[in-house]
Amino acid sequence: xxxxxxxxxxxxxxxxxxxxxxxxxxxxxxxxxxxxxxxxxxxxxxxxxxxxxxxxxxxxxxxxxxxxxxxxxxxxxxxxxxxxxxxxxxxxxxxxxxxxxxxxxxxxxxxxxxxxxxxxxxxxxxxxxxxxxxxxxxxxxxxxxxxxxxxxxxxxxxxxxxxxxxxxxxxxxxxxxxxxxxxxxxxxxxxxxxxxxxxxx
Amino acid sequence: xxxxxxxxxxxxxxxxxxxxxxxxxxxxxxxxxxxxxxxxxxxxxxxxxxxxxxxxxxxxxxxxxxxxxxxxxxxxxxxxxxxxxxxxxxxxxxxxxxxxxxxxxxxxxxxxxxxxxxxxxxxxxxxxxxxxxxxxxxxxxxxxxxxxxxxxxxxxxxxxxxxxxxxxxxxxxxxxxxxxxxxxxxxxxxxxxxxxxxxxx
Numbered sequence: 242x243x244x245x246x247x248x249x250x251x252x253x254x255x256x257x258x259x260x261x262x263x264x265x266x267x268x269x270x271x272x273x274x275x276x277x278x279x280x281x282x283x284x285x286x287x288x289x290x291x292x293x294x295x296x297x298x299x300x301x302x303x304x305x306x307x308x309x310x311x312x313x314x315x316x317x318x319x320x321x322x323x324x325x326x327x328x329x330x331x332x333x334x335x336x337x338x339x340x341x342x343x344x345x346x347x348x349x350x351x352x353x354x355x356x357x358x359x360x361x362x363x364x365x366x367x368x369x370x371x372x373x374x375x376x377x378x379x380x381x382x383x384x385x386x387x388x389x390x391x392x393x394x395x396x397x398x399x400x401x402x403x404x405x406x407x408x409x410x411x412x413x414x415x416x417x418x419x420x421x422x423x424x425x426x427x428x429x430x431x432x433x434x435x436x437x438x439x440x441x442x
Numbered sequence: 443x444x445x446x447x448x449x450x451x452x453x454x455x456x457x458x459x460x461x462x463x464x465x466x467x468x469x470x471x472x473x474x475x476x477x478x479x480x481x482x483x484x485x486x487x488x489x490x491x492x493x494x495x496x497x498x499x500x501x502x503x504x505x506x507x508x509x510x511x512x513x514x515x516x517x518x519x520x521x522x523x524x525x526x527x528x529x530x531x532x533x534x535x536x537x538x539x540x541x542x543x544x545x546x547x548x549x550x551x552x553x554x555x556x557x558x559x560x561x562x563x564x565x566x567x568x569x570x571x572x573x574x575x576x577x578x579x580x581x582x583x584x585x586x587x588x589x590x591x592x593x594x595x596x597x598x599x600x601x602x603x604x605x606x607x608x609x610x611x612x613x614x615x616x617x618x619x620x621x622x623x624x625x626x627x628x629x630x631x632x633x634x635x636x637x638x639x640x641x642x643x
Contacts, residue, residue, distance in 0.1 A: 367621070369619050400631065410616065415611065419570045
Protein backbone atom coordinates (compact mmCIF):
# COMPACT_ATOMS: atom_id res chain seq x y z
CA UNK A 242 0.00 0.00 0.00
CA UNK A 243 2.69 2.47 1.06
CA UNK A 244 4.88 1.21 -1.72
CA UNK A 245 2.14 2.03 -4.25
CA UNK A 246 1.74 5.52 -2.83
CA UNK A 247 5.46 6.19 -3.03
CA UNK A 248 5.54 5.03 -6.61
CA UNK A 249 2.61 7.32 -7.43
CA UNK A 250 4.37 10.26 -5.80
CA UNK A 251 7.53 9.42 -7.71
CA UNK A 252 5.64 9.38 -11.03
CA UNK A 253 4.01 12.73 -10.25
CA UNK A 254 7.38 14.16 -9.25
CA UNK A 255 8.80 13.00 -12.61
CA UNK A 256 5.86 14.55 -14.47
CA UNK A 257 6.39 17.85 -12.68
CA UNK A 258 10.10 17.85 -13.53
CA UNK A 259 9.25 17.05 -17.17
CA UNK A 260 6.76 19.95 -17.18
CA UNK A 261 9.44 22.26 -15.77
CA UNK A 262 11.89 21.18 -18.49
CA UNK A 263 9.29 21.51 -21.26
CA UNK A 264 8.44 25.06 -20.14
CA UNK A 265 12.15 25.93 -20.21
CA UNK A 266 12.39 24.60 -23.76
CA UNK A 267 9.13 25.79 -25.31
CA UNK A 268 7.67 28.50 -23.09
CA UNK A 269 3.97 28.48 -22.26
CA UNK A 270 2.70 29.02 -25.82
CA UNK A 271 4.66 26.06 -27.22
CA UNK A 272 3.88 23.79 -24.30
CA UNK A 273 1.96 20.65 -25.26
CA UNK A 274 1.26 17.33 -23.56
CA UNK A 275 3.57 15.84 -26.23
CA UNK A 276 6.46 18.20 -25.33
CA UNK A 277 6.04 17.20 -21.68
CA UNK A 278 5.90 13.52 -22.64
CA UNK A 279 9.17 13.96 -24.58
CA UNK A 280 10.87 15.10 -21.36
CA UNK A 281 9.05 12.51 -19.25
CA UNK A 282 10.41 9.45 -21.01
CA UNK A 283 7.21 7.50 -20.38
CA UNK A 284 4.17 7.39 -22.65
CA UNK A 285 1.63 10.16 -23.17
CA UNK A 286 -0.96 7.66 -21.86
CA UNK A 287 0.61 7.86 -18.38
CA UNK A 288 0.30 11.66 -18.47
CA UNK A 289 -3.33 11.46 -19.54
CA UNK A 290 -3.99 8.87 -16.83
CA UNK A 291 -2.98 11.45 -14.19
CA UNK A 292 -4.16 14.67 -15.85
CA UNK A 293 -7.11 15.07 -18.21
CA UNK A 294 -6.04 18.32 -19.83
CA UNK A 295 -3.07 20.69 -20.17
CA UNK A 296 -4.99 22.97 -17.77
CA UNK A 297 -5.20 20.23 -15.10
CA UNK A 298 -1.52 19.50 -15.48
CA UNK A 299 -0.49 23.16 -15.26
CA UNK A 300 -2.68 23.71 -12.19
CA UNK A 301 -0.90 20.75 -10.55
CA UNK A 302 2.42 22.26 -11.65
CA UNK A 303 1.60 25.59 -9.94
CA UNK A 304 0.75 23.64 -6.79
CA UNK A 305 4.06 21.78 -7.10
CA UNK A 306 5.99 25.06 -7.50
CA UNK A 307 4.40 26.43 -4.36
CA UNK A 308 5.32 23.33 -2.33
CA UNK A 309 8.88 23.35 -3.74
CA UNK A 310 9.08 27.03 -2.80
CA UNK A 311 7.94 26.14 0.71
CA UNK A 312 10.84 23.71 1.03
CA UNK A 313 13.35 26.26 -0.26
CA UNK A 314 12.61 29.11 2.12
CA UNK A 315 14.66 28.87 5.25
CA UNK A 316 13.82 31.89 7.28
CA UNK A 317 13.95 30.22 10.69
CA UNK A 318 17.73 30.12 10.91
CA UNK A 319 18.25 33.76 10.01
CA UNK A 320 18.99 36.09 12.87
CA UNK A 321 16.97 39.26 12.28
CA UNK A 322 13.49 39.97 10.85
CA UNK A 323 15.14 42.34 8.35
CA UNK A 324 17.37 39.51 7.11
CA UNK A 325 14.35 37.22 6.85
CA UNK A 326 12.40 39.79 4.88
CA UNK A 327 15.24 40.43 2.42
CA UNK A 328 15.89 36.72 2.06
CA UNK A 329 12.27 36.21 0.96
CA UNK A 330 12.47 39.19 -1.44
CA UNK A 331 15.68 37.78 -2.92
CA UNK A 332 14.24 34.30 -3.34
CA UNK A 333 11.33 35.79 -5.33
CA UNK A 334 13.60 38.02 -7.41
CA UNK A 335 16.63 35.81 -7.99
CA UNK A 336 15.43 32.26 -7.23
CA UNK A 337 17.50 29.89 -5.11
CA UNK A 338 21.30 30.09 -5.25
CA UNK A 339 21.75 27.26 -7.72
CA UNK A 340 19.28 28.52 -10.34
CA UNK A 341 20.64 30.30 -13.42
CA UNK A 342 19.15 33.77 -13.98
CA UNK A 343 18.10 32.84 -17.54
CA UNK A 344 16.23 29.82 -16.18
CA UNK A 345 14.44 32.07 -13.66
CA UNK A 346 13.58 34.55 -16.42
CA UNK A 347 12.10 31.86 -18.68
CA UNK A 348 10.01 30.46 -15.84
CA UNK A 349 8.76 33.91 -14.76
CA UNK A 350 7.71 34.70 -18.34
CA UNK A 351 5.88 31.37 -18.67
CA UNK A 352 4.14 31.88 -15.32
CA UNK A 353 3.11 35.38 -16.40
CA UNK A 354 1.42 33.87 -19.44
CA UNK A 355 -0.34 31.26 -17.33
CA UNK A 356 -1.37 33.98 -14.87
CA UNK A 357 -2.83 36.15 -17.64
CA UNK A 358 -5.19 33.23 -18.41
CA UNK A 359 -6.47 33.15 -14.81
CA UNK A 360 -9.44 35.49 -15.38
CA UNK A 361 -10.87 32.81 -17.70
CA UNK A 362 -9.50 29.64 -16.08
CA UNK A 363 -10.75 28.96 -12.54
CA UNK A 364 -8.12 26.24 -11.92
CA UNK A 365 -5.26 28.71 -12.52
CA UNK A 366 -7.03 31.42 -10.56
CA UNK A 367 -7.35 29.09 -7.56
CA UNK A 368 -3.62 28.27 -7.69
CA UNK A 369 -2.52 31.90 -7.96
CA UNK A 370 -4.83 32.70 -5.05
CA UNK A 371 -2.96 30.07 -3.00
CA UNK A 372 0.43 31.38 -4.11
CA UNK A 373 -0.31 35.04 -3.30
CA UNK A 374 -1.97 34.04 -0.04
CA UNK A 375 1.07 32.04 1.06
CA UNK A 376 3.58 34.72 0.07
CA UNK A 377 1.57 37.50 1.64
CA UNK A 378 1.25 35.50 4.87
CA UNK A 379 5.00 34.86 4.95
CA UNK A 380 5.82 38.57 4.60
CA UNK A 381 3.19 39.48 7.22
CA UNK A 382 4.58 36.90 9.70
CA UNK A 383 8.08 38.31 9.34
CA UNK A 384 6.83 41.88 9.83
CA UNK A 385 4.84 40.84 12.90
CA UNK A 386 7.92 39.14 14.35
CA UNK A 387 9.84 42.39 13.82
CA UNK A 388 7.13 44.32 15.63
CA UNK A 389 7.08 41.83 18.53
CA UNK A 390 10.85 42.06 18.85
CA UNK A 391 10.70 45.85 18.80
CA UNK A 392 12.85 46.32 15.68
CA UNK A 393 9.97 47.25 13.34
CA UNK A 394 7.43 50.03 13.89
CA UNK A 395 3.76 49.27 14.54
CA UNK A 396 2.60 49.10 10.92
CA UNK A 397 -0.35 47.38 9.24
CA UNK A 398 1.50 44.08 8.68
CA UNK A 399 -0.93 42.64 6.13
CA UNK A 400 -1.06 45.81 4.05
CA UNK A 401 2.74 46.17 4.16
CA UNK A 402 3.10 42.53 3.09
CA UNK A 403 0.89 43.17 0.07
CA UNK A 404 2.72 46.41 -0.65
CA UNK A 405 6.04 44.52 -0.95
CA UNK A 406 4.47 41.72 -2.97
CA UNK A 407 2.87 44.19 -5.43
CA UNK A 408 6.22 45.95 -5.96
CA UNK A 409 7.83 42.60 -6.79
CA UNK A 410 5.16 41.30 -9.18
CA UNK A 411 4.56 44.74 -10.73
CA UNK A 412 8.31 45.20 -11.19
CA UNK A 413 8.65 41.76 -12.78
CA UNK A 414 5.72 42.48 -15.10
CA UNK A 415 7.51 45.68 -16.16
CA UNK A 416 10.83 43.83 -16.48
CA UNK A 417 9.50 41.12 -18.78
CA UNK A 418 7.14 43.15 -20.99
CA UNK A 419 9.11 46.34 -21.75
CA UNK A 420 12.53 47.36 -23.05
CA UNK A 421 13.07 49.58 -20.01
CA UNK A 422 16.06 48.70 -17.92
CA UNK A 423 14.11 47.20 -15.06
CA UNK A 424 15.98 44.33 -13.47
CA UNK A 425 15.75 42.47 -10.15
CA UNK A 426 18.35 44.83 -8.63
CA UNK A 427 16.15 47.86 -9.28
CA UNK A 428 13.09 46.14 -7.82
CA UNK A 429 15.14 45.18 -4.77
CA UNK A 430 16.34 48.78 -4.41
CA UNK A 431 12.75 50.05 -4.21
CA UNK A 432 12.11 47.66 -1.31
CA UNK A 433 15.38 48.41 0.53
CA UNK A 434 15.45 52.19 0.01
CA UNK A 435 11.74 53.07 0.04
CA UNK A 436 9.84 50.44 2.02
CA UNK A 437 12.27 49.09 4.64
CA UNK A 438 13.17 52.56 6.03
CA UNK A 439 9.49 53.20 6.81
CA UNK A 440 9.17 49.86 8.65
CA UNK A 441 12.42 49.87 10.62
CA UNK A 442 12.66 51.67 13.93
CA UNK B 443 -4.78 67.00 -49.17
CA UNK B 444 -5.74 68.02 -45.66
CA UNK B 445 -9.20 66.69 -46.31
CA UNK B 446 -7.76 63.29 -47.22
CA UNK B 447 -5.69 63.27 -44.07
CA UNK B 448 -8.70 64.10 -41.92
CA UNK B 449 -10.68 61.31 -43.54
CA UNK B 450 -7.84 58.88 -42.89
CA UNK B 451 -7.69 59.97 -39.27
CA UNK B 452 -11.43 59.55 -38.98
CA UNK B 453 -11.27 56.01 -40.39
CA UNK B 454 -8.49 55.09 -37.99
CA UNK B 455 -10.44 56.62 -35.11
CA UNK B 456 -13.44 54.46 -36.10
CA UNK B 457 -11.26 51.35 -36.29
CA UNK B 458 -9.88 52.06 -32.82
CA UNK B 459 -13.38 52.51 -31.40
CA UNK B 460 -14.46 49.24 -33.07
CA UNK B 461 -11.42 47.50 -31.54
CA UNK B 462 -12.34 48.88 -28.12
CA UNK B 463 -15.92 47.60 -28.50
CA UNK B 464 -14.77 44.19 -29.78
CA UNK B 465 -12.44 43.78 -26.79
CA UNK B 466 -15.31 44.61 -24.43
CA UNK B 467 -17.47 41.96 -26.13
CA UNK B 468 -14.97 39.16 -26.71
CA UNK B 469 -11.91 39.79 -24.54
CA UNK B 470 -8.44 39.34 -26.01
CA UNK B 471 -8.71 35.58 -26.66
CA UNK B 472 -11.90 35.92 -28.68
CA UNK B 473 -10.74 39.02 -30.55
CA UNK B 474 -10.55 38.53 -34.32
CA UNK B 475 -10.32 40.88 -37.29
CA UNK B 476 -13.89 39.72 -38.06
CA UNK B 477 -15.18 40.71 -34.60
CA UNK B 478 -13.60 44.15 -35.04
CA UNK B 479 -15.09 44.44 -38.55
CA UNK B 480 -18.52 43.61 -37.08
CA UNK B 481 -18.24 46.66 -34.82
CA UNK B 482 -16.63 48.80 -37.53
CA UNK B 483 -19.52 48.64 -39.97
CA UNK B 484 -17.18 48.79 -42.97
CA UNK B 485 -15.61 45.82 -44.73
CA UNK B 486 -12.79 43.66 -43.43
CA UNK B 487 -10.86 44.78 -46.53
CA UNK B 488 -10.65 48.32 -45.11
CA UNK B 489 -9.18 46.93 -41.88
CA UNK B 490 -6.63 44.85 -43.80
CA UNK B 491 -5.77 47.89 -45.92
CA UNK B 492 -4.65 49.73 -42.76
CA UNK B 493 -3.32 46.84 -40.67
CA UNK B 494 -1.71 43.67 -41.97
CA UNK B 495 -2.24 41.52 -38.89
CA UNK B 496 -4.12 41.43 -35.59
CA UNK B 497 -0.74 42.19 -33.99
CA UNK B 498 -0.32 45.40 -36.05
CA UNK B 499 -3.83 46.48 -35.19
CA UNK B 500 -3.41 45.82 -31.47
CA UNK B 501 -0.10 47.68 -31.39
CA UNK B 502 -1.87 50.67 -33.00
CA UNK B 503 -4.65 50.29 -30.42
CA UNK B 504 -2.14 50.46 -27.54
CA UNK B 505 -0.70 53.61 -29.11
CA UNK B 506 -4.24 55.02 -29.40
CA UNK B 507 -5.00 54.22 -25.72
CA UNK B 508 -1.85 56.06 -24.66
CA UNK B 509 -2.77 59.17 -26.69
CA UNK B 510 -6.37 59.06 -25.39
CA UNK B 511 -4.96 58.78 -21.88
CA UNK B 512 -2.79 61.83 -22.57
CA UNK B 513 -5.90 63.83 -23.44
CA UNK B 514 -7.73 62.66 -20.31
CA UNK B 515 -5.15 63.61 -17.71
CA UNK B 516 -5.65 67.14 -16.52
CA UNK B 517 -3.10 67.70 -13.86
CA UNK B 518 -2.29 71.32 -14.73
CA UNK B 519 -5.44 72.79 -13.18
CA UNK B 520 -5.07 70.98 -9.86
CA UNK B 521 -3.71 73.01 -7.01
CA UNK B 522 -1.21 70.82 -5.14
CA UNK B 523 1.34 68.19 -6.22
CA UNK B 524 -0.35 65.75 -3.84
CA UNK B 525 -3.69 66.27 -5.59
CA UNK B 526 -1.99 65.80 -8.97
CA UNK B 527 -0.36 62.58 -7.85
CA UNK B 528 -3.59 61.11 -6.47
CA UNK B 529 -5.50 62.19 -9.55
CA UNK B 530 -3.08 60.20 -11.73
CA UNK B 531 -3.28 57.18 -9.39
CA UNK B 532 -7.10 57.35 -9.52
CA UNK B 533 -7.17 57.63 -13.29
CA UNK B 534 -5.08 54.44 -13.55
CA UNK B 535 -7.16 52.61 -10.95
CA UNK B 536 -10.69 53.78 -11.72
CA UNK B 537 -10.52 55.21 -15.26
CA UNK B 538 -12.12 58.53 -16.12
CA UNK B 539 -15.35 59.56 -14.35
CA UNK B 540 -17.69 58.41 -17.08
CA UNK B 541 -16.30 54.88 -17.46
CA UNK B 542 -18.19 52.02 -15.80
CA UNK B 543 -16.06 49.91 -13.45
CA UNK B 544 -16.98 46.70 -15.30
CA UNK B 545 -15.78 48.28 -18.57
CA UNK B 546 -12.47 49.21 -16.92
CA UNK B 547 -12.13 45.69 -15.53
CA UNK B 548 -12.72 44.06 -18.94
CA UNK B 549 -10.18 46.36 -20.61
CA UNK B 550 -7.56 45.81 -17.88
CA UNK B 551 -7.93 42.03 -18.21
CA UNK B 552 -7.61 42.22 -22.02
CA UNK B 553 -4.54 44.48 -21.73
CA UNK B 554 -2.99 42.06 -19.25
CA UNK B 555 -3.35 39.28 -21.82
CA UNK B 556 -1.81 41.44 -24.55
CA UNK B 557 1.00 42.41 -22.16
CA UNK B 558 1.74 38.77 -21.31
CA UNK B 559 2.48 38.26 -25.04
CA UNK B 560 5.07 41.06 -25.05
CA UNK B 561 8.09 38.82 -24.33
CA UNK B 562 7.44 37.17 -27.72
CA UNK B 563 5.95 40.09 -29.68
CA UNK B 564 8.30 43.05 -30.23
CA UNK B 565 5.45 45.34 -31.40
CA UNK B 566 3.58 44.94 -28.12
CA UNK B 567 6.79 45.23 -26.12
CA UNK B 568 7.58 48.55 -27.84
CA UNK B 569 4.12 49.92 -27.01
CA UNK B 570 4.24 48.85 -23.35
CA UNK B 571 7.68 50.43 -23.13
CA UNK B 572 6.13 53.73 -24.33
CA UNK B 573 3.21 53.40 -21.91
CA UNK B 574 5.37 52.71 -18.85
CA UNK B 575 7.84 55.39 -19.90
CA UNK B 576 5.09 57.98 -20.20
CA UNK B 577 3.42 57.07 -16.90
CA UNK B 578 6.70 56.92 -15.05
CA UNK B 579 7.67 60.36 -16.41
CA UNK B 580 4.33 61.83 -15.36
CA UNK B 581 4.71 60.59 -11.77
CA UNK B 582 8.33 61.77 -11.65
CA UNK B 583 7.39 65.26 -12.93
CA UNK B 584 4.72 65.63 -10.25
CA UNK B 585 7.14 64.50 -7.53
CA UNK B 586 9.80 66.92 -8.78
CA UNK B 587 7.26 69.76 -8.76
CA UNK B 588 6.46 68.89 -5.14
CA UNK B 589 10.16 68.97 -4.27
CA UNK B 590 10.64 72.33 -6.02
CA UNK B 591 7.66 73.76 -4.16
CA UNK B 592 8.99 72.44 -0.87
CA UNK B 593 5.99 70.23 -0.05
CA UNK B 594 7.74 66.92 -0.83
CA UNK B 595 11.03 65.69 0.65
CA UNK B 596 14.15 65.31 -1.48
CA UNK B 597 13.52 61.78 -2.73
CA UNK B 598 14.74 59.86 -5.79
CA UNK B 599 11.87 61.03 -8.03
CA UNK B 600 12.37 58.44 -10.78
CA UNK B 601 12.62 55.51 -8.36
CA UNK B 602 9.59 56.74 -6.41
CA UNK B 603 7.64 57.08 -9.66
CA UNK B 604 8.42 53.48 -10.55
CA UNK B 605 7.63 52.37 -7.01
CA UNK B 606 4.08 53.81 -7.31
CA UNK B 607 3.63 52.39 -10.81
CA UNK B 608 4.74 48.90 -9.72
CA UNK B 609 2.26 48.95 -6.80
CA UNK B 610 -0.55 49.81 -9.23
CA UNK B 611 0.27 47.23 -11.92
CA UNK B 612 1.24 44.55 -9.38
CA UNK B 613 -1.98 45.23 -7.46
CA UNK B 614 -4.07 45.02 -10.61
CA UNK B 615 -2.34 41.77 -11.61
CA UNK B 616 -3.27 40.39 -8.19
CA UNK B 617 -6.82 41.75 -8.47
CA UNK B 618 -7.55 40.15 -11.82
CA UNK B 619 -5.83 36.78 -11.39
CA UNK B 620 -6.77 35.71 -7.86
CA UNK B 621 -9.88 35.33 -5.70
CA UNK B 622 -8.32 37.50 -2.99
CA UNK B 623 -10.25 40.63 -2.15
CA UNK B 624 -7.86 43.00 -3.83
CA UNK B 625 -9.71 45.96 -5.33
CA UNK B 626 -8.71 49.43 -6.53
CA UNK B 627 -9.49 50.88 -3.06
CA UNK B 628 -6.93 48.60 -1.42
CA UNK B 629 -4.27 49.46 -4.00
CA UNK B 630 -5.02 53.16 -3.48
CA UNK B 631 -4.70 52.71 0.29
CA UNK B 632 -1.18 51.31 -0.08
CA UNK B 633 -0.18 54.46 -1.99
CA UNK B 634 -1.90 56.91 0.37
CA UNK B 635 -0.96 55.25 3.67
CA UNK B 636 2.47 53.79 2.89
CA UNK B 637 4.06 55.78 0.06
CA UNK B 638 2.69 59.33 0.35
CA UNK B 639 3.64 59.75 4.04
CA UNK B 640 7.29 59.04 3.18
CA UNK B 641 7.25 61.63 0.37
CA UNK B 642 5.36 64.44 2.09
CA UNK B 643 7.15 66.89 4.34
